Amino acid sequence: MSEYPVALIIACTLVTLSYMALKIQHMRLFEHYEQIATPILTGAACILLMQQPLPAEFGVVDLRYLPIVMAGLRYGLTTALLSTLLPVAYSGWTADLWFFQALQNLVVPAVLSSLFHQSSYKKGSRIPYSSGLKISFLLLVTQAVIHAALHPDLNIRESAPLVFMFLVSAVCLSVLIGMCNDENEKWMMQRKLELQASQDLLTGLPNLRSFLDIAGRTLAHRRMAVFMIDIDNFKRYNDRWGHLQGDQLLREAGGLLRSSLHAQDYIARYGGEEFVLMSTETDPERLQAYAERLIARVSSHPFPHAGETPVTISMGMSIAEETGLDLQSLINEADQALYTSKNTGKNRCTAFVRKSYTSAEQQQQNAY
Structure with missing residues (x-):
C-alpha cells in the first residue's frame, strides 16, 4: 500500500x-x-x-x-x-x-x-x-x-x-x-x-490612441499615406433625426468604411464625425482612385433617411515622402486637405500639396 x-x-x-x-x-x-x-x-x-x-x-x-x-x-x-x-x-x-x-x-x-x-x-x-x-x-x-x-x-x-x-x-x-x-x-x-x-465604444473601430501607436510604428519603417475623413452635413442630419439616429449613422458609416479597406490598411475614429485612415499605398493616382471608391461606396449606401438627408463623405490625404517623418505633421496635412474638400463642394478627396521653395524663399522661411 x-x-x-x-x-x-x-x-x-x-x-x-x-x-x-x-x-x-x-x-x-x-x-x-x-x-x-x-x-x-x-x-x-x-x-x-x-x-x-x-x-x-x-x-x-x-x-x-x-x-x-x-x-x-x-x-x-x-x-x-x-x-x-x-x-x-x-x-x-x-x-x-x-x-x-x-x-x-x-x-x-x-x-x-x-x-x-x-x-x-x-x-x-x-x-x-x-x-x-x-x-x-x-x-x-x-x-x-x-x-x-x-x-x-x-x-x-x-x-x-x-x-x-x-x-x-x-x-x-x-x-x-x-x-x-x-x-x-x-x-x-x-x-x-x-x-x-484601444477601441471606440460607439463605432467599435479602434480609437485614436490605437491608431497613433500602429501608424507611428508603421511610419518608422515604411512610407505610407494618411486620410482624414469627415461625414458631410452630419450636424444637419443629427439635428433633424436625433442623436440616436446620428449615433447609428456613425456606427454604420464606420463599419462600411472598415469593410471597404485594403487588407493591410487601418482605420480609426478620430473624434466626432471624423475618421482617420492609414494606407500602405503611396502612389498618388492609386490613392485617389481608392478614395473615390470609398466616397462612392458611402454615397450609394442606403443609410436610414438618406433619401431625405443624403450621406456623403469628404476626404483629405497626405503622403509621406520618406520613413521616419512626424506622424502628427502628416495628420495635420491630411486635415488641411480635408478642409479644402469641404470648402470646394464636399463629397470628394483632396491631396495635400507641399510647396517647393526657391533658395531665396527657403531662406526667408527659415528666417521666420
Missing part, C-alpha cells in the same frame, strides 16, 4: 507543474513562440514526472502521460506528438524497452487525447470535464489490455492498482481542465479590457 501515496505525490507535483506552465504560457514572450514553447514545456514536465516511477503492479504507464494528454486536448495531435520528443529521447537514454514504453506511455495518450481536441479550445473556449473522463477511461482500457497481455494469470484483485490509477488520472485531468478553463477566462477578460482600452 505504500505505493499509493507515491502516486498521490506525483499527482500533486503534476498539478503544481501545470499551474506554473499555465502562468508561463500567458506571458507576452511565450505567446510569440507558442508553437515551440508548448512542446518543450510539456516534454520537460513529463521528464520531471518520470523521476519517480511507479511499481510494476501499477502498470507500465504512470502519470507522465497527463501533460501529453492536456497538450493533445488543447492544441491537437501535432503539438501532442511534438511534446513526446523530449521524454522519448530521455527514455531512450535511461530505460530498457524504451520504444515500447514510449509508444504506450506517450504516443498512445497523445493520439487518444487529440481525438477530443477542438480548435476553439486553443482560442480560450471551455474544455468540458467529460472529455477528461472519456480520455481516462480509454487509457484505462488500453492499459488493462496491455497489462493482461503481459500478465495472463492476473486476477481481479490484482487489478486494483490499475483502477486506482484510473481514478487518480480522472481526478488529475479534471483539476487540470478546471485550471486551464479558469486561466483562459482570466486571459480572455484581460484581452477584452485591453481591447476596450
